[in-house]
Every structure is written in structure tokens, then in C-alpha cells.
Amino acid sequence: MKTISDLKIDEEAIVQKIMAKEPVKGRLLSMGIVKGAKVKVMAHTLARQTWDILSNNTKVALREEEAHSILVKGLHE
């Protein structure tokens, strides 16, 4: 399955499952990154180490590891 770190800039997807452990998982949830939420990749750094994700009108900065722990499905899949 795809994860956020597989997405390209400006690509949108739906969150399927969050593999991260607590407390990161709880943090993601409280920032609106929950199952079924729409996410969009706004930017990432040159080395793709840090990601800028838009979800629920909130921009969240994530590391590659956390981005990799969020399973997503493309909008039209």
C-alpha cells in the first residue's frame, strides 16, 4: 500500500491507516490526520526528509519516518 512519502507534491489522497505508535499517533489524530481524512502534500525538503502536509485546513510538518507510517489511497482508486 502507498504511504504519504510515496506521494508527489500537490497530490491528494485519503488516509487509510496510521501505523505510527503512540504518542505520535495521538498527535497526528489531534491534528486532524485521521482515518478517512483527505491529505495533500504541499511541499517537502530537497532531501525529502521533512514533509509539509495539508489536512483539514491544517498544515502539518512531518519527518520522512512519520510520513512513511501513514497509509493512504489515491483519490480515484
Added chain:
Amino acid sequence: MSSEIKVAIVGQPNVGKSSIINALSNAKLHVGNFSGVTVEKKEIYLKRDDYDIRMTDLPGIYALNAYTPEEQVAKDFLVDEDYDVMVNVVDANTLSRNLIFTMQLLDMHRKTVLVINMVDEIEKKGGTLDEKSIEKLLGIPVVLTSAKENRGVEEIITQIIKLHNSVLSKNKIYYNEKVEQRIEELAKILRKSPHFKSEDYSRFLAIRLIDRDENIYKMIHDLPIFIEAHNALEKMYKDLESEFDEESTTDILANERAAISYNLQMETLDIKEENESLSEKIDNFLIHPIFGLPIFLFFMWALFQLTFVLGNYPMNLIDSIFIETSSFLADFLPKGIFNSVLTEGVLPAVGAIVMFLPNILVLFLGLNLLEQTGYMSRAAYLMDGFLKKFGLQGKAFVPLVSGFGCTVPAYMAARTLKNPKDRIITMLVLGFMSCGARLPIYVLLVSAFFANQNPGNMLFYIYIGGAFLGLIVAKILRTVLFKGEPEPFVMEMPPYRFPSFKALGMDLWIKTRMFLKKAGTFIAIAAMVIWFLSSYPVNNTLVQNYNAKIEQTVDINKKMNLKNELNAKLLENSYLGDFGKFIQPVFAPLGFDWRLSVAVVAGLSAKEVVVSTLGTLYAMSGATETSKGLVAKMRQNVDFKAAIALIIIIMIYSPCLAAMGTFYTEVPQWAWRIFYTIYPNVVAWLLAYGVYKTLALMGY
């Protein structure tokens, strides 16, 4: 008779809570700390009709599953403290996400006002918000506000008073039937304990327990009902997780709350999908994959230029005010110990510290601006990849950079790091960022021993070298003491907002007051101690002999030299001099004489003291770092190897007492305080010794 209403103001970060508080008229603000922790506590007092309203502004909190120390404080307050009305502030722009937390708050079933802030931004986009429906769906009063346009803020107070005088509504958040069944079952067990008789409270605790809240679990741990509750809970976890096919009951509740919040927003908020917002346009530029970093470095460079350029203007003024006051008081007050300790000990020392207030305020103004506009989180986003290599977090960059100015505000800036481990590592290496007060020492040593090189470059190497050393130490601390990866980096990047001048001004005023208070107490006492140690005991025969010689001399220069010689001799025989000879063996392997040793130790009180002490000890009273005489004396008395060792010691060893005091207030654990007090000095000595020996082998 007026009656008191206690209010707790709670909300997620970046919802504009403080701008609402600033918009309240006739309110008295009191800033302190929550007891036992260094989390800032803002209390607001105001009078309306016959009511004294006392509001406590809780730190921003994302969820009741507390993660940071600030969140823990907010949560403890909400659960344990006594208050009449809760005001929950949410941001209209991120309504459904904020409401997830509101659901958790509503589980407590207390009198609650929901404040939906920044409605102006929704309206600007052509959206509408149906607050009556939200009121009906949640069963609590809703106030729409725009703190920026000063709209609806008074209405919050009206609702607080109204709610205070009414009975608690029966409305509750109902979860999925399967979950509700378990909540009721567990609440029934809890009610067997006399502590949890209340229906609402037992229900809230039951929900928290199913949500796997560890604090609440510990709370019931020692009660007689614990075994029964524990067994029931274990079964519920297992059953619910298999019924919902989820990993944890926490996820089940989170999904439930997210679904309710999402539906609520869909039903009440009417807004079109927006095009690229202004924030996005700015971010295309400011967090550009290639230009983002250079732009950020430019901002930081500009901030430091401003700090030193703007800060320097009032510096001379403050300095001369203190000098004038001292000399006036020296003549005005009767001669004696009190006169001397005040005008020679306390006032110059306090003046030397207060002189840096303008620098510190400019630096803080800049940092506040970065924070309030929302740029700080972008800086952390940009720096995270680089700092991660050294086991630090993106956010650590801010305190590290402030450390070049002054270590004291840098320790305070480390508060922006919410994770305790990341915070302690950052604070432990902050001393490696050479502060502004160490500059005079470097200038003196560089001009004495590197006269042929470009002094500017040498200074640059010292500063950058210190920073790199700090990063390497951070890496070592991370590998040895805090094993494993740095904490995950998940951070909200709020939209760019125009800063509120009132809030900026308020913050600077609070900082100024705290700073002056410290200068007037802590620093003044430290200065007094140093003064006594360096002035006593007075060897009277020595004084008489010299005074006789001085009277016989005609030449003014010779008179001055004799006076300086006398001062140096007196100092050598003072307690401080005895102390210098006592500690000299420690520094002897580095080639230091007793005078260098005293200067280094005196530098622990404040780094400015090092140069002035060296000046006095090498019999050059009134010496400053550029004085040619002192440079020459240093060159005669100190060899090259020892000078390099001294630079290394100054770069690394403990910062001043003020900074150490700040560290102690910020870090309550004694183990870390002790480690912090010892390790930089050990590292400094070992490194200085290594370099000294290497240079000796190379024939210097």
C-alpha cells in the same frame, strides 16, 4: 455582595486564545507560574455587574492524551482544579479538527461555552457558520468572535454569567452503542468507590480509561475497586478492539470523535473549497526547497545585526547613567563599607548586566515576531533535516541561535521544545554557543596572540568552532545518555498572521520586569560577594608603606603605577587571592598562573568579569579589552599555549551564574542540574589540556 466566577480558558494552540484575552476590556492580567513547574500561568481578573470573574488561561493543548509538559499542566488543571465555567476556544478555519478536542472536553460534562474565533476569516472567503445549529447539536452556548475586529468578545462574558446562573444541561456526547454500553458498565464499577459517586464524573473517568489514559489509570490504581475495574477494562479492550477491528480502543474513540466533528462541520459550516491561500503563496517562497534555507539564514543574520546595532545605541547611555550614579553616590554617601560595596561592587556589576537589556529586548522582539507570524515553525521545518544528523530537533535551532546573543534568554527559548529529552539535550549544549559577553575576552586574547592574523576571522572561527563542538556533544549525549532516535517531529504550521502589537508590547514589558528584578537581586548579591572577597582582608602595613612611597613620588605616572602595584598586592593577599593560589594547581597543567585561574573562576559570576579581573590582577586598573597595556602585559606573562588553552576554557566551561540560575529554574531534576554543573568544566579542561600538550609537542 459580589460573587466570584472561576473560569478556565482552554483550546488547541494557534486558535487565538491570547488575542481574545487581550481584547477583553478593563481586565487585569497577572502572570506567574503554575505551582511547581515553569509553565507560564496567565490569570485575568475582571468585574462585570456584581461578578468578580477570575479566568485562568491554560497552555495550548491538542488533546487530553497529554504529550508535552504544558499539556500535562492544562490537563491536570481541567481534571483536578475547581472552576465554575469552562471556555473552549476553537478556530473557525479548522473547526472539525478543533472539535475533536471539544468532544473530549464535553466528556467531562461541565458548564462549557464554545467560542468560535476568527469568523471574519471564514466570512472573507464567503462562508457562513450556523451557530444556532451547533448550539442545538452540542447542547452548549456558542459565541462567534473575531478578536482581531473586537467582535463578540464581551458576549463571552455575558454567556459565562448566564451559564453560571443556570443549571447544567442534560446534553451529552453519545458514542457508538457498543462503546456506550462499556462506558456505563465501567462507570457502574467506579461508582462503588466513594470517590466517584457523581454520575458525570464516573462517566468521564470511564471514558478516559477506555481511551487508555494512563494518568486516570494510576488514579484508580490504589483503590479497592481496582481489581474489578482492571479486569473489566482488559476485557473491554479486547472485545472492542476485535469488534471494531482496530489496534487500540484509543483509535476507536478517536475515529468516533473525528466522525462526529466532521459531520458537525458539514452541517453547520458552508464554505467553498478555497483556491491557493495567501499563506500558501508566501510558503511557496519561504519554504522553497532550494531558496528556503538561504532566506532563513538571511533572516537570522539580520536579526543578529539588529540585536547588536539597535541594542548598542542605549548601551552607552545606560553605562554612563550607572557610572554617574555611582560616582555621585560615592561622594554623597558617607565614606565607609556601605559606600564602597555599593559604588564599587554592586552598582558597576548591576550596570554591566542592565547594559545588555536593550540587546536582549531586541532579540526577544525578533524571536516573538518569528513566533507570532508563524514563521518559526517554518524555520524548524527547514532546519530539521540538518539538526537530526546531530540528534536534535528542528525546533532546537531557535534557542541555539539565541545562545550567540545571551545564554539566559536561550534557555528560556528552549521552552519551545516540548519533548523533555530534546529540550534537555539542547539546553546542555547551549553553553557551547559563545554568548556576547565572551566577546571582550576573545578580542583581548586574539589581539595579544594573533596580531598577524585577521582578528575578525579568528573570532568567526571561535564562534563557529564552539557551535560545531556543541552539535558534536549533542550527538554524543544522544548516543550515550538518551539512546535511540530523536523524538518524532510532528508540528503544526499555522497560517501566517499579522502580529498583535499589544501582545508584543505586553510580552516585552513582562520580560523587562523579570530581567530587572533579577539584576536587582541575584546579580547584586553575587557582585557583593565578589567585592568582599577581593577587598578583604586589608593588609595595613602594605597600605602604609605604599602610601608613604606614593607621597614621596612627584611623577604622576609613577604615582599611578605605585597605586596599581598596591592594588595588585592587596588583591593577592585578599581572600580571592588566597583562593586563586588554592585553586591554581587545578589550572597549572594548562600553564595558568594564579591570576588567570582567578579570572577564569571569577568569570563564572559573569563573563564580563574575566577581562576586568585580568586588568586588575595584572596591575592595570581601569583596563579594557582594547587597552594596549594589558595586551602587552598578557603577552609578557602568558605563553601562547596557555592563551589557546584559555580560549578553549572560555568557549566551553560553565556560563555565568545568571545563566546557571536560569537552567536550574527551567530544569527541576537534581541529576541534570548536577551533570550540567560539572560536565562542561570537565570537557573544557580535558580539551584545553589536550591542545596545550599537542602544542607543546609541536614546539610552541
